Amino acid sequence: MALAVNDLKVWYRTLRGDVKALDGVTFEVADGEIMGIAGESGCGKTTLGKALIRLDTRMQHVGGTVVLDETELPLSDDGAMRRHRYREVSLIPQYAMSAMNPTRKIGRMIRDLLAAHNVRYTDVLPELERRLELVGLDAEVLKRYPIELSGGMKQRVVLVLSTLLNPSLLIGDEVTSALDVSSQKAVARALVEFRDHGFVKSMIVITHDISVLFQVADTILVMYAGHLAEKAPAKTIINQPLHPYTKMLIGALPKVGDRYEEQQLEGIEGRPPSLLEPPAGCRFRDRCPLAHDKCAEAPPFKEVAEGHHVACWAVS
Amino acid sequence: MLTLTQLDKVYKTGTFGTSDLHAVRQVSLDVQRGEVVSLIGESGSGKSTIGKMVLHLLDSTGGTITFDGRDVTKLGFRARRDYYRKVQGVFQDPFSSFNPIFKVDRTFETLRQSYFPKVSGSEWRSRLDDALAAVTLEPDDILGKFPHQLSGGQLQRLLIARALLLDIELLVADEIISMLDASTRIDVLNLLGELKARGLGILFVTHDLSLGNYVSDRVVILYKGRIVERGDTTAVFDDPLHPYTRDLLASVPHLDRTWEEVEAEEAGRAARLAGRCLYHEAVAAQGRSLGEEAASAEGSGSGEVPDGVGLVEYAPGHFVGCFRKAAEEPCPAGS
Numbered sequence: 001m002a003l004a005v006n007d008l009k010v011w012y013r014t015l016r017g018d019v020k021a022l023d024g025v026t027f028e029v030a031d032g033e034i035m036g037i038a039g040e041s042g043c044g045k046t047t048l049g050k051a052l053i054r055l056d057t058r059m060q061h062v063g064g065t066v067v068l069d070e071t072e073l074p075l076s077d078d079g080a081m082r083r084h085r086y087r088e089v090s091l092i093p094q095y096a097m098s099a100m101n102p103t104r105k106i107g108r109m110i111r112d113l114l115a116a117h118n119v120r121y122t123d124v125l126p127e128l129e130r131r132l133e134l135v136g137l138d139a140e141v142l143k144r145y146p147i148e149l150s151g152g153m154k155q156r157v158v159l160v161l162s163t164l165l166n167p168s169l170l171i172g173d174e175v176t177s178a179l180d181v182s183s184q185k186a187v188a189r190a191l192v193e194f195r196d197h198g199f200v201k202s203m204i205v206i207t208h209d210i211s212v213l214f215q216v217a218d219t220i221l222v223m224y225a226g227h228l229a230e231k232a233p234a235k236t237i238i239n240q241p242l243h244p245y246t247k248m249l250i251g252a253l254p255k256v257g258d259r260y261e262e263q264q265l266e267g268i269e270g271r272p273p274s275l276l277e278p279p280a281g282c283r284f285r286d287r288c289p290l291a292h293d294k295c296a297e298a299p300p301f302k303e304v305a306e307g308h309h310v311a312c313w314a315v316s
Numbered sequence: 317m318l319t320l321t322q323l324d325k326v327y328k329t330g331t332f333g334t335s336d337l338h339a340v341r342q343v344s345l346d347v348q349r350g351e352v353v354s355l356i357g358e359s360g361s362g363k364s365t366i367g368k369m370v371l372h373l374l375d376s377t378g379g380t381i382t383f384d385g386r387d388v389t390k391l392g393f394r395a396r397r398d399y400y401r402k403v404q405g406v407f408q409d410p411f412s413s414f415n416p417i418f419k420v421d422r423t424f425e426t427l428r429q430s431y432f433p434k435v436s437g438s439e440w441r442s443r444l445d446d447a448l449a450a451v452t453l454e455p456d457d458i459l460g461k462f463p464h465q466l467s468g469g470q471l472q473r474l475l476i477a478r479a480l481l482l483d484i485e486l487l488v489a490d491e492i493i494s495m496l497d498a499s500t501r502i503d504v505l506n507l508l509g510e511l512k513a514r515g516l517g518i519l520f521v522t523h524d525l526s527l528g529n530y531v532s533d534r535v536v537i538l539y540k541g542r543i544v545e546r547g548d549t550t551a552v553f554d555d556p557l558h559p560y561t562r563d564l565l566a567s568v569p570h571l572d573r574t575w576e577e578v579e580a581e582e583a584g585r586a587a588r589l590a591g592r593c594l595y596h597e598a599v600a601a602q603g604r605s606l607g608e609e610a611a612s613a614e615g616s617g618s619g620e621v622p623d624g625v626g627l628v629e630y631a632p633g634h635f636v637g638c639f640r641k642a643a644e645e646p647c648p649a650g651s
Contacts, residue, residue, distance in 0.1 A: 182563060259550075
């Protein structure tokens with residue numbers, strides 16, 4: 001398997017104490033798998049994506065291991081991680097397309113990026129142009145400034161440049177958000193194509209939009225308040241979810257064709273708990289219709305069927 | 317209730333305002349009481365511009381906006397205040413709609429000072445409680461808090477409660493749920509449904525088709541400032557006619573169908589409509605008597621509507637415009 005994360009804990013240091021944004025997550029991503037991570041804001045999905053590549057100064061690696069292609073990643077050693085970044089693990093952060101240098105032409109910006117990783121621009125240029133063409137962009141874009149491209153085009157440029165060295169793992173954080181539906185589809189399609197061509201071995205796609213994950217991901221991991229709730233093949237998550245949170249989340253999404261008059265959907269009452277001092281046990285307990293005494297103890301993330309993991313006492 | 321007739325908006329762009337950006341072209345639509353009308357379009361389609369013109373935050377370049385028969389595009393300061401008693405807007409980002417330095421109560425207090433200076437304290441408090449109850453918020457949970465202590469969904473509902481205090485008749489909801497989490501989104505949508513049942517007219521601006529479909533009675537599809545298709549929600553979603561609407565519907569990520577399945581279905585429809593333009597066919601078949609919109613666009617000579625902005629009624633309550641995409645492109649039927 002490409003990636004194995006074992007009991008990973010990443011906390012944020014604040015003046016009021018530790019925010020337990022990622023509190024013991026264990027999962028695996030197979031070769032060639034596109035895994036989607038879904039969840040509400042503040043559930044730790046972005047923290048998980050960032051933890052796999054670089055911990056910023058507030059983030060603290062409290063425990064757990066990450067193994068990529070049989071090598072353990074030295075998460076807390078910033079210097080040692082440098083060798084893995086971009087070559088083996090690549091990240092498209094949130095709003096990456098807006099973070100392009102506005103004063104540099106795109107070709108120049110890519111040249112700078114490659115130089116920082118000791119790669120010669122001219123060596124990879126033919127491959128770069130080939131890949132731009134693959135995502136439907138002309139090689140001309142290298143001579144343009146970011147402001148001259150549309151959001152969808154910029155996002156595709158970002159996708160190409162972040163996978164130029166064929167990393168084992170690509171983490172895409174909200175890569176399809178803030179795009180129009182037609183560009184969203186083009187970018188999502190490009191993600192799948194890059195996996196199919198072997199440019200990236202496996203992928204983690206983080207988004208709050210579950211319907212996009214249903215279109216591109218092989219498996220979906222649902223997170224809730226720093227814990228994992230459920231992981232299963234995409235179709236299973238949408239059609240036969242087991243965890244009460246997943247069920248309610250899917251139930252709150254209107255499908256094209258659902259009408260208010262005919263069938264009223266329901267949201268989820270309440271808010272996720274504060275992660276500053278999260279309650280012991282299952283963190284969804286306060287909002288869960290199935291909650292009972294046993295939920296005071298944290299449920300294990302158990303495999304209930306082939307490839308279907310759930311953390312809920314009522315199910316496993 | 318609200319009627320837009322051939323509304324136009326041209327922005328001046330460029331260094332010295334030398335070039336024009338035609339953001340809204342000849343848009344005609346109406347919103348009745350107890351009805352949700354969705355304006356759907358991608359970024360740059362002019363949907364927010366229309367919402368802002370209705371709210372009088374932007375001046376229109378041409379055309380009229382009438383509210384209960386009164387033209388509101390040229391209201392004076394005093395008349396505008398009366399207009400705002402009936403028409404209010406809620407916008408996308410709830411966090412930037414509140415001043416983070418003050419408690420949320422201040423929003424209601426300023427409203428009281430400007431519009432209800434004579435209402436007594438206890439009377440006001442009971443009105444406030446009613447408005448909060450209408451948006452399913454508990455006053456004790458909300459009042460006396462700062463914006464950062466509340467969730468996006470709560471703040472968005474507070475803004476709607478603020479609009480309700482004015483006893484409004486029309487609400488312009490501009491992307492009010494796109495910043496909310498999936499689990500709270502639906503609560504705000506259901507609230508719009510309840511307000512509709514109470515007789516409010518809602519102009520719902522969105523880019524998300526599944527959300528537009530859920531609450532709205534009628535939809536208006538915009539592309540580059542032009543209405544390409546409009547009609548009853550079910551008619552437009554079940555049988556999209558305009559190439560742009562069909563593209564849009566085929567690009568929406570569904571939860572029950574993959575893109576491949578949707579595309580296969582769309583391919584059949586595309587083959588049926590290829591090289592045709594229902595608008596020009598209808599114009600050719602029936603001359604000029606094509607319902608209000610085509611008639612109003614008359615007078616440009618050879619049956620050609622200026623900028624190709626007219627609509628024809630293809631089926632009862634289902635209007636479609638010329639099959640060209642942008643107004644500058646030629647019609648696919650070549651007429």
